Structures are given as C-alpha cells and as structure tokens.
Amino acid sequence: MIYSPKSRVLTPAQTDAFARELDALRAQTLPTLGANDARYIRRVYAAVRYSGLLGRLLLVLGALAAGLWWPSLFWPSWIAGVALLAFSKILENMELAHNVIHGQYDWMRDPRFEGQRYEWDIAGTAENWRVTHNFRHHTYTNIRGMDEDLGYGLLRIFPEQRWKPFYLLQPLVSVVFAVLFEWGIAAQNLHLGRWFKGRMSSADLRRALGPAVRKMGRQLLRDYVVMPLLAGPFFLSVLLGAVFANVIRNVWTWVVIFCGHFTSDVVTFSKSVLKDETRGQWYLRQLHGSSNLRGGRLLDLMTGNLSHQIEHHMYPELPANRYAALGEHVRRICAAYGQHYNTGSLPRQFAQVVWRLLRHAFPSRTTREFVEFSSNGL
Numbered sequence: 001m002i003y004s005p006k007s008r009v010l011t012p013a014q015t016d017a018f019a020r021e022l023d024a025l026r027a028q029t030l031p032t033l034g035a036n037d038a039r040y041i042r043r044v045y046a047a048v049r050y051s052g053l054l055g056r057l058l059l060v061l062g063a064l065a066a067g068l069w070w071p072s073l074f075w076p077s078w079i080a081g082v083a084l085l086a087f088s089k090i091l092e093n094m095e096l097a098h099n100v101i102h103g104q105y106d107w108m109r110d111p112r113f114e115g116q117r118y119e120w121d122i123a124g125t126a127e128n129w130r131v132t133h134n135f136r137h138h139t140y141t142n143i144r145g146m147d148e149d150l151g152y153g154l155l156r157i158f159p160e161q162r163w164k165p166f167y168l169l170q171p172l173v174s175v176v177f178a179v180l181f182e183w184g185i186a187a188q189n190l191h192l193g194r195w196f197k198g199r200m201s202s203a204d205l206r207r208a209l210g211p212a213v214r215k216m217g218r219q220l221l222r223d224y225v226v227m228p229l230l231a232g233p234f235f236l237s238v239l240l241g242a243v244f245a246n247v248i249r250n251v252w253t254w255v256v257i258f259c260g261h262f263t264s265d266v267v268t269f270s271k272s273v274l275k276d277e278t279r280g281q282w283y284l285r286q287l288h289g290s291s292n293l294r295g296g297r298l299l300d301l302m303t304g305n306l307s308h309q310i311e312h313h314m315y316p317e318l319p320a321n322r323y324a325a326l327g328e329h330v331r332r333i334c335a336a337y338g339q340h341y342n343t344g345s346l347p348r349q350f351a352q353v354v355w356r357l358l359r360h361a362f363p364s365r366t367t368r369e370f371v372e373f374s375s376n377g378l
Contacts, residue, residue: 004267004288008338015280021333022283026315029322037319038108041096045112048092055084056227059241063234078241085245090252092121094304099320101126102134124186125215132189138316142261142268142289149261150268152177152184153193157262157356159364170361181250186212252302255350256293260309263291263352265342286313287334292327292343299346300324310341 010018062077097120099105105113112118119126132148140146144160151157154177156167177184190208194200223246228239267288273281293299293307300307300323308323311330318326334341344352 004265004284004340006265006340007288010280010284010337010339012278014337015278015284017280018333018337018339019278019280019283022314022330023279025326025329025333026318029315029318029326033107033319037105037321038110040321041100041105041108041113041319044091044096048088048096051084051091052088055081055086055088055245056238057081058084059227059238060231060234063231063237074237078237082241082244082248085241086248086252089121089245089249090302093249093253094256094306095301095320096304097121097126098304098306101129102316104317104319119215121219122185123182123216123219124188125211128189128212129185132185134316138313140274141286141313142266143271143273143285144268145271148188152188154184155357156360158268159360159366160268161360163360163363167361170357174357178251178254179247181254182246183216186216255346256303256306258353259293259346259349260291260306260312261289262356263342263344263349264356265340266291283314284339286310287339287341289313290342291349292341293346293349294343295346297324310343 058077058081100113100118103115137149195205223242228235231238290309290313305320305323308327311323311326331341
C-alpha cells in the first residue's frame with residue numbers, strides 16, 4: 001500500500017474511489033481539447049523562435065555597436081541579448097519541448113508538435129529523454145532503485161539512499177550539477193557508471209554514445225561557433241553571451257525540477273509497491289512523490305507548468321496549460337480523501353531542497369514514523 005505520514009490511510013475501497021474521481025477528471029478534460037490549446041502551443045512556439053532570434057541579434061549588434069558606433073550601447077544590448085536568449089531557451093525546454101515530447105499535442109497532427117519527432121534545444125537527445133523521463137521516471141516515480149531521477153546517480157537526497165563518503169562533497173557537486181544540468185541530462189541514459197564498474201561492455205557504450213555525441217556536437221557548433229562567428233572580431237562577447245544564457249537556463253531548470261521532486265514532504269518507495277499496484281495506489285504514489293509551486297501565471301509559463309508537478313505526474317499526456325484548472329479539482333479531491341497536497345511558494349520549496357542536499361550529505365536515517373509506515377508496505 002502507498003502511505004504518506006501527513007495523509008490519512010485509505011482502505012482499498014476508498015483508494016479505488018479516489019482513482020475513479022481522478023480518472024473521471026481526465027475523461028471530462030479530453031473531449032474539450034481543441035482550438036484554444038492548439039493556438040496556445042503555436043504562440044509558445046512563435047515566442048521561442050522570435051525571442052531567440054532577437055536575443056542573438058542583440059548580442060551581435062551590441063558587440064558591433066561597441067566597436068564601430070557607440071560603445072556605451074554594448075552592456076545594455078549584451079544584457080538584453082542574454083536575457084532574451086535565456087528566456088527563449090527556458091520557454092523552449094520547459095513549456096514547448098518537455099510537453100510536446102510527452103505527446104501532449106499529438107492530437108493536432110502537426111509535425112512540429114509530434115512527440116516522437118520533436119528534437120529540443122539541449123545537449124541531450126529527445127530519444128534518451130523519452131526513455132529516462134517519459135518511461136522510467138513516470139512509470140517508476142520515486143521508487144528506489146528504479147527511478148534514476150532520485151539523485152541522478154550523484155546526489156543523496158533521501159535518508160533511504162545508502163550514505164558514502166563521496167556525499168560529503170554534495171553541496172559543491174550540486175552547484176556544478178545545476179550549472180551543467182543539460183549535460184547531466186545528456187549523459188543520464190548512457191549509464192557511464194555501469195561502464196566504469198564493468199557492468200556494461202565498451203561496445204554497448206559506443207552504440208549509445210553515437211547519437212548522444214552527434215547531438216552534443218550540433219549544440220556546441222550552433223551556440224558556440226556559428227553564432228559567435230557572425231560577430232566577426234567580437235566573437236568572444238557573443239560566445240560569452242551564449243554561455244551565460246545556457247547557464248541561466250540550466251540553473252532555472254534544475255531549480256524547477258528539484259522543487260517538484262525533492263521537498264520535505266516528498267516520499268520515496270520500495271520496489272514492493274509495484275506488486276499488484278492498483279490504479280488508486282498509482283495515483284497516490286504520484287501525489288506523494290511530487291510537489292507544486294505557487295506563483296501565478298508567469299511562474300506557470302516559465303516552469304512549463306511544472307509548477308503543477310502533481311497534476312503533471314497524474315496526467316502527463318494532457319496539455320500542460322490545463323494543469324492550473326485541473327489542479328483546483330485535484331486539490332479538492334485530495335482534501336475529500338484526507339490526502340496531503342504538497343504545495344508552496346518557490347522560496348519555501350527551494351529552501352527545503354537546499355536543506356535536504358545539506359542534511360543528507362552527512363549520514364542520516366529515516367525517522368521512526370517513516371519506518372513504521374515502511375513496515376506496512378512503503
């Protein structure tokens with residue numbers, strides 16, 4: 001059975017009723033998908049393209065103006081260029097690519113928004129993401145030993161993870177991981193750790209490396225060679241602008257994802273929960289393995305609506321722009337069944353993430369309350 005220390009324990013009949021209400025919410029939403037949703041994602045697509053183009057132009061024009069016309073224009077243009085390019089990359093990764101790759105807009109039958117065809121603006125391939133995220137993470141959400149997003153093989157975030165001396169470096173590793181987050185995502189499905197331990201052959205590694213290395217090369221060539229070359233002698237300033245934009249995007253993505261999965265009230269599960277898991281128990285696992293952010297429409301947009309991580313885990317196939325409305329109903333259903341709905345402001349949730357990273361860098365154990373729940377099936 002699935003438990004959370006802050007929630008009421010449900011009987012099998014109550015768990016089934018909980019699932020029926022959440023299934024009914026999905027069934028009511030599906031027939032309403034249509035022109036408004038299509039218009040929304042097309043506007044996001046246009047915003048990504050135009051803001052990215054304008055950001056790159058400002059980086060180039062700012063550098064040219066500094067050397068040829070009016071040097072005082074350099075810093076305003078450069079900062080605006082970095083900000084717009086970072087905005088474009090965040091919007092593309094979070095609201096466009098992540099949701100399209102989930103197949104949320106396949107019903108449009110528009111090749112630009114087909115989940116199996118979309119390739120995103122990030123070092124990792126969409127194909128690898130479909131495996132590590134769409135399949136493994138959403139199927140085995142927060143199950144220890146099966147969900148590779150629990151610490152990404154680098155971090156100890158829950159006391160149930162076995163402590164090693166390496167984790168003493170976790171505060172520093174966390175910062176580096178945030179700055180280079182897209183590269184961590186790119187390497188996730190390569191399973192380099194298995195190769196180092198001799199559990200993966202070099203031939204298998206080479207087969208996995210081929211598509212990944214080609215994608216990394218294209219990203220490096222576009223962001224750090226082609227665009228800077230357009231600025232001629234001001235290559236360095238445009239190159240640095242692209243680096244800063246990517247770092248901003250990486251850190252923001254890291255913050256959003258960690259706030260959605262690693263706050264204080266999030267629970268992890270043992271593999272035993274998969275045995276005869278019912279639909280209701282699956283919903284409970286998604287609920288107790290996720291956390292939301294409060295902040296309004298701008299935050300929803302900039303997080304790709306992962307500010308509604310609970311709804312995303314329950315309904316990954318529904319367009320994310322529907323999550324805010326769905327969330328009102330999900331929260332009401334959770335309250336009716338005595339289930340804790342984990343939400344809070346960005347500063348509050350992020351503070352909890354930071355505390356987890358610092359606390360579990362050192363040896364730690366589960367609380368007695370958690371052990372009691374574990375003995376009942378968690």
